[in-house]
Amino acid sequence: MDFSKFSRRDFFRLAGAGIAASTVSKVAMAALPEIVSADQANTQSPLQPNTGRPYNPVVTLNGWSLPWRMNKGVKEFHLVAEPVVREIAPGMKAHLWGYNGQSPGPTIEVVEGDKVRIFVTNRLPEVTSIHWHGQRLPNGMDGVKGLTQPPIQPGKTFMYEFEAKRAGTFMYHPHADEMLQMAMGMMGSWVTHPKNPKFMPVDRDFVFLLNAYDIDPGSYTPKVSTMLDFNLWTFNSRVFPGIDPIVVRKNDRVRIRIGNLTMTNHPIHIHGHEFQVAGTDGGWVPASARWPEVTTDIAVGQMRAIEFIANEPGDWAFHCHKSHHTMNAMGHDVPTLLGVKQGDLMKKIGNLVPEYMPMGETGMSEMTEMAEMMDMPLPENTLPMMSGKGQFGAIEMGGMFTTVKVREGLARNDYKDPGPYKHPKGTVAREVVNDLPPVERSGMSVPDGGLEMSVRKPMGDMKH
Numbered sequence: 001m002d003f004s005k006f007s008r009r010d011f012f013r014l015a016g017a018g019i020a021a022s023t024v025s026k027v028a029m030a031a032l033p034e035i036v037s038a039d040q041a042n043t044q045s046p047l048q049p050n051t052g053r054p055y056n057p058v059v060t061l062n063g064w065s066l067p068w069r070m071n072k073g074v075k076e077f078h079l080v081a082e083p084v085v086r087e088i089a090p091g092m093k094a095h096l097w098g099y100n101g102q103s104p105g106p107t108i109e110v111v112e113g114d115k116v117r118i119f120v121t122n123r124l125p126e127v128t129s130i131h132w133h134g135q136r137l138p139n140g141m142d143g144v145k146g147l148t149q150p151p152i153q154p155g156k157t158f159m160y161e162f163e164a165k166r167a168g169t170f171m172y173h174p175h176a177d178e179m180l181q182m183a184m185g186m187m188g189s190w191v192t193h194p195k196n197p198k199f200m201p202v203d204r205d206f207v208f209l210l211n212a213y214d215i216d217p218g219s220y221t222p223k224v225s226t227m228l229d230f231n232l233w234t235f236n237s238r239v240f241p242g243i244d245p246i247v248v249r250k251n252d253r254v255r256i257r258i259g260n261l262t263m264t265n266h267p268i269h270i271h272g273h274e275f276q277v278a279g280t281d282g283g284w285v286p287a288s289a290r291w292p293e294v295t296t297d298i299a300v301g302q303m304r305a306i307e308f309i310a311n312e313p314g315d316w317a318f319h320c321h322k323s324h325h326t327m328n329a330m331g332h333d334v335p336t337l338l339g340v341k342q343g344d345l346m347k348k349i350g351n352l353v354p355e356y357m358p359m360g361e362t363g364m365s366e367m368t369e370m371a372e373m374m375d376m377p378l379p380e381n382t383l384p385m386m387s388g389k390g391q392f393g394a395i396e397m398g399g400m401f402t403t404v405k406v407r408e409g410l411a412r413n414d415y416k417d418p419g420p421y422k423h424p425k426g427t428v429a430r431e432v433v434n435d436l437p438p439v440e441r442s443g444m445s446v447p448d449g450g451l452e453m454s455v456r457k458p459m460g461d462m463k464h
């Protein structure tokens with residue numbers, strides 16, 4: 001793993017830096033695993049295990065996995081709940097709460113049967129706790145503030161200990177002031193690898209969370225009381241074009257594990273391939289119980305691990321099928337003006353409201369082009385509603401959208417963006433010009449006087 005991207009902060013700096021200063025004992029902190037944190041939103045290379053049982057690591061989309069230390073046979077991790085700055089996409093940063101420098105927090109990877117100890121240090125201004133969604137564990141380790149444990153006060157460190165009993169994909173998030181803390185970005189993925197590395201092997205294994213924010217253009221902090229009307233629909237707290245592509249080799253068996261911690265469901269859709277749901281947060285789906293899909297709905301609090309053979313080269317769209325979830329901020333209160341002749345109305349309004357932007361007489365696409373042509377300035381710290389550039393022009397997407405890039409001849413561990421797909425000659429949709437071969441007419445001809453057809457009218461009440 002490329003550690004140059006991380007800052008390793010020692011516990012003295014941690015203890016001296018924040019609100020925790022007076023309450024964290026340096027002696028106590030000295031016994032804890034070193035804090036590792038990330039300051040970037042790029043997808044990091046998989047973390048190859050160098051201690052403990054072997055496994056095939058996952059790749060966290062626009063994220064990273066947390067290093068651990070072995071202590072007398074126990075895998076020890078250190079999570080720090082703290083305010084973070086997350087780049088949502090180039091051009092926009094959000095002031096969130098997260099873990100170890102980012103939101104979502106780092107992915108935790110363990111192996112079935114591992115004894116795990118997770119230290120959680122609270123550097124937030126309020127109490128927190130962590131619930132380990134989907135895990136089999138002693139009740140008192142379940143992380144529900146008030147019900148199974150006292151709150152973790154600001155400045156304090158708690159310890160969770162349990163055995164990772166079941167292989168699969170899990171999530172972690174606070175179970176204290178939950179609505180606010182999740183609206184602020186506190187969550188992460190957890191993968192328990194099977195003890196037998198040959199169990200359901202895949203060539204490339206990706207994981208990410210669906211999350212959502214409501215951040216007004218020009219501001220940095222999410223509105224924490226929003227219930228449904230979020231304006232940034234994100235994969236791991238990133239929106240397109242800030243989401244990295246999912247890069248795979250032709251004929252790879254690919255798994256993508258997707259957890260939903262937003263407040264609504266997301267029908268996740270792949271182009272050019274079919275997949276099967278091979279796992280949920282409840283466990284692996286037996287092969288005999290799977291069926292083919294190109295879209296799977298992921299409800300709130302669910303995880304779906306989809307698998308497919310990537311045997312069609314290309315840049316395939318991979319996105320939520322709710323079309324307002326593939327748009328960024330600003331796009332949500334636009335009046336429908338399809339077919340409305342705005343004429344010099346826009347000039348008149350423009351005199352009164354200088355920032356007035358006319359919206360779409362023929363559709364929204366013209367706006368994207370106009371904004372580009374006029375080099376229209378956006379308010380500070382926000383993103384165009386529909387953006388992204390492809391080899392054929394504007395992609396006009398935002399939010400929960402990325403591409404699965406299937407390429408021949410990549411190296412085993414190569415996840416770098418290979419650039420736009422080079423289409424074989426004659427395989428791209430094109431304008432019809434006068435170069436089509438002549439059509440052979442069928443022998444059918446209409447007799448003189450035309451054809452007589454008799455049609456029987458359906459009777460009765462045809463409501464449906």
Ligand SMILES: [Cu+2]
Binds near residue numbers: 320
């Ligand atoms: Cu969606």
